[in-house]
Amino acid sequence: MTTINDIAKMANVSRTTVSRVFNNGYVSEDVRKRIMKIVEETGYTPSLSAKSLRTKKSGVIGVILPKISTETASRVVSGINEVVAKENFQILLTDTELKKEKEIEYIRLLKSRHVDGIILLATNINADLIKAISAADLPFISIGQDLPGVTSILYDDYHAASDLTNLLVANHHKKIAFIGVGEEDPSVGRQRKMGYLDTLAKTNLPIREEWIEEGDFSIESGYECAKKIIRNSEKNLPTAIFAVTDRMAIGAMEYLREQGYSIPQDIAVAGIGASTMSKHLTPPLTTVDYYNKDAGKKAAQLLLAQMVQKKDKEKYTQTYRLIKRDSV
Amino acid sequence: MTTINDIAKMANVSRTTVSRVFNNGYVSEDVRKRIMKIVEETGYTPSLSAKSLRTKKSGVIGVILPKISTETASRVVSGINEVVAKENFQILLTDTELKKEKEIEYIRLLKSRHVDGIILLATNINADLIKAISAADLPFISIGQDLPGVTSILYDDYHAASDLTNLLVANHHKKIAFIGVGEEDPSVGRQRKMGYLDTLAKTNLPIREEWIEEGDFSIESGYECAKKIIRNSEKNLPTAIFAVTDRMAIGAMEYLREQGYSIPQDIAVAGIGASTMSKHLTPPLTTVDYYNKDAGKKAAQLLLAQMVQKKDKEKYTQTYRLIKRDSV
DNA sequence: CTGAAAGCGCTTACAG
């Protein structure tokens, strides 16, 4: 491995001067040329560990994901990457496999790797997490959950769910079932459910326990929830099912189709997420686009801004867009 | 930021001793305990940049992706992560956005970041790339292309394509159209096409130019290719379309459906990739599962092995599995 | 415009 000392020797200058040509210091034109020539011949690139040790900056930002192979995650990462790559930052990727202890573990790890900042796709809120974040004392952005004291990019779960429910109501549905997830996830589990519940209450529509089930984000759980809903309410079937994620909506559609119900004539279905799949289902799924990639971009921009200058913690709410398709 | 010197001072030992408790050297039980107590109180974690500068190992492996938000890529990354995370490695992620110069740029960058190894999801083969890889002189694995002199994990594109074509033939199709991609991509562009062509030749089936189109991996391009095929062969329509990726197959299905053809009665469709979507389309798409996640795992294992001990370059061919569904 | 020197936070022979 060739180092700055090698280059300095070959160019007959001090390593200070070599360093300066890489850090826009004053260097005379001919010396600069002489050095650059040697740099190119040798293929020298400065050791970023040494640089990072010295400058306390690594040019790396840490990203903590609940699960890598998920469309939402990959969209967000793609958005993050798009903006940070332009500033010559790289992403250090980390996957909690949905275990919340790992979020904390990775925050520490990322810190010891001297990342310049962290973006967390949050799935829950707990005191230890908040503590770990503030202990890290690093530019930090959370996406998807409103973490106290942390700059957060939020999806407008409550209103998205209300709007979707209202859309169902506007399409003359009066019996609307719901497939949600656990409330450990305040955004997806709680806010979306509240949006559904409040809308029904406001429009004086019935809220029935047999129409409400809880899945775990998977397609299979959507299938199972739909099955339970249908079986538990045979005498009084809902005419629409609102699932809080596209994947669960797809599972539900699958079950309904198997049972010979036609969508949307017998039962309408709607989801959230605007997955690529949603568009290509038969019928195409009504859903909500959360602009995940933009959320990633925004997060990256805020992070970069925080790295330059500490800011007060802020909360940003992403816009969303209802996509009405033939499943409703 | 607390350093090893702070801990040493607080524990009244030399920093050598502190270092030893983290690197399993001999340290007496009480000293070790004394140190660990302080470590926990202060939340000290060793600076990985300093460690990396000193040891020339970073605990980071670089991954170069053609595009982050792609199902194949995220599956592979998930497989890689699963095995390297167990060994306490992290992934430094890099996205070429399909520009091949960036592959080379990132190899250099990753090298200067002192990654311990690199995994490249390769999309093309060229001399500069090979040169950059050998110049990096790092454990290196390529996935998806057979790079000369580089340990590679290969998909069995030729046989997968032959098998799929044969499946179509076995289902009494004699006029089989093809949607491929450019031959700059030897695996997807060339091998898959050869598998198709050779099978037709062997079974004495017609190969017609109007039935062969070239897309760019996108759903839209699949749509456009199907349109061209249908328009250019109105008098002699194919009874099946084989697209080399699921996404292009989906685009093709879309066009066919729009035009009122029913699948598979009028025209059958098959793809490659076993995307999640393929299963949930109507009708479900016949495709090939390449076990991308396993490919990622395998790549990671080989990389880890190479880091321990330099090995001869080897070639591994992944198994695949035909998934026959109702689109055929 | 250029260089000598100090120092970032670690690990690793070497010596005891």
Next chain:
DNA sequence: CTGAAAGCGCTTACAG
């Protein structure tokens, strides 16, 4: 079992 010293490859005041 423990410590003093050297050194990994950089950057950055400081001085000229």
